[in-house]
Amino acid sequence: MKSFKTNSALETIEIGKKIGALLNSGDVCLLVGDLSAGKTTITKGIGMALGVKKVINSPTFTIVKGYKGDKCPLYHLDLYRLDGVNNDFDLEEYMEGDGVCVIEWPFQVSEILPKEYLKINLTRTGEESRTIEVLGIGRYKALEEAL
Structure with a gap:
């Protein structure tokens, strides 16, 4: 596990950029952290590395926001309000x-998550x-090691 300490939102965005530079289409990142831990902030950096030009904000009430990027699209999901398989949301898509x-x-939907992913814990x-x-x-172990 790689560990980083940041002292500002800008530094958290920079870590996101480093991660995003290593990501490609089909990659999945799981963000874990309490409210205000910086999940959307790090996603902003990932989006910047993918070439997203729009402002990235939390998809809390929309579940998913899609952004066009120069490298590839970014799909930013907030599954807080989902309860696993008892919904009509197609996460696999x-x-x-x-x-x-x-x-x-x-x-919230652990039973349908992929077996391989990049997990990012924010505290x-x-x-x-x-x-x-x-x-x-x-x-994704190779991606972790490349950071």
Whole structure:
């Protein structure tokens, strides 16, 4: 597991850019952290690395927001309000799609998550500071090591 400490939103975005530069279509990132941990902030950096020009904000009430990127699309999902298989949302469409899929609150639907993914744990350690832990599962271990 790789661990980073940031002291501002800009530093968290920079970590996101480093991660995003290593991602390709079909990749899945799971973001884990409490409210205000920086999940959307790190997604902004991932989007910047993928060439997203639009402002990235939380998909809290829409479940998914899609962004066109120069490298590939970014699908930003917030699954906080989903309860697993008891919904009509087709998560596989995004996880197996033509872009990078970044999922906040992923373990709401653990039974349909892929077996391989990049897990990013964000912990708020102060008003602006965060600890970011990146763990590659399966083929994503190489991505973790490249950071």
